[in-house]
Structure formats: C-alpha cells, structure tokens
Amino acid sequence: MARLIDLKTFTDTRGNLTVIEKVIPFDIKRIFYIYGVDDSRRGGHRHRKTLQAAICIQGACTIYNHDGSAEQVFRLDRPDKCLILEPADWHTMYEFTPDAILMVLASEFFDQADYIFEPYPAVS
Template sequence: MAYLINITTFSDTRGNLTVLDEAIPFDIKRLFYIYGVDSSARGGHRHHKTVQAAICIQGKCTIDNDNGINIETFELDSPDKCLILETQDWHVMKNFSPDAILLVLASTSFDATDYIFDPYQHNE
C-alpha cells in the first residue's frame, strides 16, 4: 500500500534545504516532473515492476490510490512530504494547484510494457 514519508529538511534564516539522500527506499533509475496541469487527472495506472516516489515540490495536488483492497487519498502539499507508490498501487494524480510541480522518482527506466491501465474491480 502507498505510504507517506517525511523527508529531512534543514531550515534557517536563509531558507530550507530538503535532502533526498537516504530518504528514497529504492535506487532511482528515472525521474520526471509534471507541471502546468489543467483540471485533468494524470496517471490512472499501476506497474508490474516500478516503485515510485512522488513529491510535490511546489504547490499541491492529491493522489487517489487503490491497491486492490484499500482506497485512500493522499494530499501532497509540502516539498518535505513524499508518497511512496508500490507496484500494486493503481493511482490517479489530480487537483493540481496552478503552481504545482510534482516530481516523480522511479525505480526503473521507462518501459511501456510495465504499465497496467485497468483499475481494480471492487465488489460492492
């Protein structure tokens, strides 16, 4: 299941320094960032192999997550808050503020065959 971690931040009168060293629980093979998002939702998938870490380094957004058992919404509203998305986590990123920049770190290089777009089917 997806989970939040706090990233170490050093603050003083000069500003803030947030350090990713040792914070991300996997080796980073790819990184990308999403910004300038209108009212659209992004994502809508999970992965066979890739684990991801999502950090909204500016502004805020929400990530709806479904691991097949639990459905949860996470708000990313601080650059020292990081959401770890495991392979089973089918996620949708939405509600981007106009100034939002969402940084995503991934455990694998891009591979189109790693994506699973079909959402889980829940019996109600």
C-alpha cells in the same frame, strides 16, 4: 500499500534545504516531473515492477491510490512530504494547483509493458 514519508529539512533564516538521502527504498533510474496541469487527471495506472516516490516540490496536488484491497487519498502540499507508491498501487493525480510541480522518482526506466491501466474493482 502507498505510504507517506517525511524528508529531512533544515530551516534557518536563509530558508529551507530538503534532503533526499537514504530514505527512498529503491535505486533511482528515472526522474520526471509534471507541471502546467489543467483540471485533468493524470496517471490512471499501476506497474508490474516500478516503485515510485512522488514529491510536490511546488504547489499541491491530490493522489488517489488503490492497492487492490484498500483505497487511500493523499494531499501532497509540502516539498518535505514524499509518497512512496508500490507497483500494485493503481493511482491518479488530480486537483493540481496552478503552480504545482510534481516530481516523481522511479525505480525503473520507462517501459510501456510495465504499465497496467485497468483499475481494480471499487472497494465496497
């Protein structure tokens, strides 16, 4: 099941410094970021193996998640919030602000065979 973690942030008169160290529960093999998104939904899949950590480093976006038994909605609106997505987490990203930059850290290199696009049935 997806979960939020707080990233350690140091703040003083010069600004903020957020550190990603010893909090991501996997070795990072790939980093990508999504930006310049219109009103489209992104994602719409889950994975066979890949774990992900999503951080909206600028602006905000919403992530819907369904792990097969429960649905969750997360609003990423601060660069010190990180959403951990398990392989079973079918997710979509939407409601991007015009300035949003969503950075994703992944446990695996890109492999099309790792993607499962069919959503789970709705939770009743």
